[in-house]
Amino acid sequence: MFKLPQLPYAKTALAPFLNEEQMSFHYDKHHKAYIDNLNKFVETDPSLKGKSLEEIILSSTGGIFNNAAQIWNHTFYWFNMAPASEKSEPTGPLMDAIKKDFGSLDELKAKFVDGGVKTFGSGWIWLCSDAAGKLSLVSTSNAAVPFTNNGPAPLLVADVWEHAYYVDYRNLRQKYLETFWTHINWNFVSENFATKKVRDLTKTMV
Numbered sequence: 001m002f003k004l005p006q007l008p009y010a011k012t013a014l015a016p017f018l019n020e021e022q023m024s025f026h027y028d029k030h031h032k033a034y035i036d037n038l039n040k041f042v043e044t045d046p047s048l049k050g051k052s053l054e055e056i057i058l059s060s061t062g063g064i065f066n067n068a069a070q071i072w073n074h075t076f077y078w079f080n081m082a083p084a085s086e087k088s089e090p091t092g093p094l095m096d097a098i099k100k101d102f103g104s105l106d107e108l109k110a111k112f113v114d115g116g117v118k119t120f121g122s123g124w125i126w127l128c129s130d131a132a133g134k135l136s137l138v139s140t141s142n143a144a145v146p147f148t149n150n151g152p153a154p155l156l157v158a159d160v161w162e163h164a165y166y167v168d169y170r171n172l173r174q175k176y177l178e179t180f181w182t183h184i185n186w187n188f189v190s191e192n193f194a195t196k197k198v199r200d201l202t203k204t205m206v
C-alpha cells in the first residue's frame with residue numbers, strides 16, 4: 001500500500017506563488033485521490049503487491065498506469081519546488097550542461113515556459129537528462145512520464161494540468177510557469193543530474 005508522501009514544506013510555504021487553498025486542493029484532493037485509487041488496484045490485483053511505484057509504472061497500462069504515474073509525477077513536482085526564502089541556483093556540472101545544451105539559464109527558462117504553455121490540454125513539462133548527460137525538454141500528456149520506453153531521466157517538472165494553477169492563476173498558465181521558475185529547488189535538480197537515473201520515489205510513500 002502506498003501512502004501520501006509528506007510535503008517537504010508547509011502548505012503555506014510557497015505563498016504567494018501557490019497559496020494554501022491551491023496547495024490543499026492539489027495535494028489533499030488530487031494527489032491523495034491517485035494514491036487511494038492505486039491502493040484499490042493493489043488490493044485486488046496480486047501481481048501489483050510488493051512492486052515499487054516505478055516498477056508499476058513501467059509494467060502497467062490504463063487506470064493502473066494513470067494513477068501510479070500521477071503519484072510519481074506529483075511527488076516529484078512537490079520535491080522540485082522550494083520556498084522563495086530557500087532560493088538556490090544551478091551550479092557545477094548541471095550549469096555546464098545547461099550552457100552546452102541551451103546556451104544559458106535564461107534560454108532554458110524561456111524554452112521551458114514556452115513548452116509548458118504549448119502543452120495541449122493536461123500534462124507536464126519536463127527537463128530531462130539521458131545517460132550521457134544530454135539535456136532535453138519533454139512535454140507529456142495526461143499522466144505520461146518521460147522514462148517509459150527507455151526515455152530520459154527526469155530532472156525537473158512543472159504540472160500544467162489546470163488543477164495545478166487555476167485557483168491562483170485562473171487561465172494564466174504562462175504567469176504560473178514564470179513564477180514556478182523562481183521557486184525551483186535546484187539542489188534537487190542537481191541530485192537528479194548527478195545520477196542521471198529515474199529517482200526512487202517509492203521510499204517516500206511506504
Ligand SMILES: [Fe+2]
Pocket residue numbers: 026030074159161163164
Ligand atoms: Fe496535478
